[in-house]
Amino acid sequence: MKKQSSSPHSSMGFTVWFTGLPGAGKSTLAKLLESRLRVLGLPVETLNGDEVRKRLTKGLGFSREDRLENIRRITYVANLITRVGGISIVADISPYAQSRDEARKEIKNFVEVYVQCPLKTCIERDPKGLYAKAQQGKVLHFTGISDPYEEPLNPTIIVETEKENPEESTKKVLLELQNLNLILSI
């Protein structure tokens, strides 16, 4: 009987979850981290907030209840990827401690990265022009303006995107993944 070669089962799946204010830099870091992990030959998929809202959670809004449901679906999928030995990267505001706690409970090897950036700076960056609209009252339930963001109290990693460039923040994440023995080299 031939042995199934390179069974993925022996590898370690994990989830890297970027949380932070709109404009803090989550998507940028997720993209960069994904490309670094691909270079290492690792199987990785990113669940980006915007894509997820198209593919998994069409119809959900931004009320607390809908946001919790949105994150529960992301958690379900991130967990499945992790369970089969893959790496899932989540980039989502995920403003509520409750949903991040639920994700941590469900997903083995859950790495929470708090993408920290002062609100003032996020408002200046405003990459999608949504802060401006929120301040004019044209977008409701906007995190940081008209909706709360509950800061992670005990994240695995904090990156400070006002002080660090994306390369530096990504390096921090990679070093910690290595430190946690989730990846062997960087």
Next chain:
Amino acid sequence: MKKQSSSPHSSMGFTVWFTGLPGAGKSTLAKLLESRLRVLGLPVETLNGDEVRKRLTKGLGFSREDRLENIRRITYVANLITRVGGISIVADISPYAQSRDEARKEIKNFVEVYVQCPLKTCIERDPKGLYAKAQQGKVLHFTGISDPYEEPLNPTIIVETEKENPEESTKKVLLELQNLNLILSI
């Protein structure tokens, strides 16, 4: 530099998609196949219709539009599992050729298993008592009774659960997976 050992990337992800009438035996076969693949040490997760409706598609009903959206979400997730080198097993009526075609297009290594069983037999089995309710008009949009099931014209595998026992049907699937070089041994 240490090499990342047993990278799952080198393994072949695939999706086995069981389609068929309610009561045809999809969940039974999915469960049995999952346990066989686990014994082989392979990383496998099952997306069962009922669980999916709790975790991914709460709020969707059984209209054509909602069923298509339901399957699109399953497809999205099955594809992510497949892409990271895992095996996803889907057990869902998936009555429309359109959605199965979309799944086939999106997912690399898509194995469609038509779980064939005469409607009469499914009605006799009626494991969840839903055929009875549908015939009394208490359940609407019920596939086989008040909603169509479009038979697969060209499935990868056909199993006939009226003639075969679950072990025999599962063996058929495993042999075909080996034949397709998706698994090396059974």
